[in-house]
Amino acid sequence: MRILVFISIIIASVGLQSCNSTVKSVYRDDFRSASEAEIKNIQKEVGATxxxxxxxxxTQTYKGExxxxxxNRKAIFSEYPITNLKSRIANYLSVNRNFDVHIKDISTKKEVVIPSKKIAKHKYIYIMKKVxxxxxxxxxxxSNILRPLK
Structure with missing residues (x-):
C-alpha cells in the first residue's frame, strides 16, 4: 500500500512539473540598443523620464483583441493593439514602478500580474504573446535596455 501511495505521489509531481505555465519571465539585457535620441523621445512621449x-x-502576436x-485599480490602457510586422511592436506606455501591473486579455480571458518588485528593478518590460x-x-x-521601436 505504501508503495502505491509513493508511486502515485511521484506520478502526480512529474505531471505537475510538465504543465505549461501561461506566464514565463525572463531577464534580458542583450538587445541591440536604441539610439540615445530615440530613448529620450520614447521616454518623453510616454512620460517616463x-x-x-x-x-x-x-510586442508580438497582438491581433486587435x-x-x-x-x-492601483485604475485602467491606464484599454485598447485593441495590433503588432506592426516590421517593428514587432504593438504599443507601449509608461507604468508607475510603485504599483503592480494587471494585464487583462479579453479574448483569452487571461490576466497577468507583474509585481511592483520586479518592475522597480527594470526600466523596460516587454510583453509577448506566444501561441x-x-x-x-x-x-x-x-530589461534595462530599450531595443529600437521604430
Missing amino acids: NSNKSILIL KIIISQ TKGKFQYIISF
Whole structure:
C-alpha cells in the first residue's frame, strides 16, 4: 500500500512539473540598443523620464483583441493593439514602478500580474504573446535596455 501511495505521489509531481505555465519571465539585457535620441523621445512621449516610471511594451502576436492594463485599480490602457510586422511592436506606455501591473486579455480571458518588485528593478518590460498548438503563453522580458521601436 505504501508503495502505491509513493508511486502515485511521484506520478502526480512529474505531471505537475510538465504543465505549461501561461506566464514565463525572463531577464534580458542583450538587445541591440536604441539610439540615445530615440530613448529620450520614447521616454518623453510616454512620460517616463523620471526614475519612478518604467515603460511597458506590447510586442508580438497582438491581433486587435481588447487589452486592459491597470494599476492601483485604475485602467491606464484599454485598447485593441495590433503588432506592426516590421517593428514587432504593438504599443507601449509608461507604468508607475510603485504599483503592480494587471494585464487583462479579453479574448483569452487571461490576466497577468507583474509585481511592483520586479518592475522597480527594470526600466523596460516587454510583453509577448506566444501561441503554441492553440494555447497562449505570455513571455515577460525585463530589461534595462530599450531595443529600437521604430
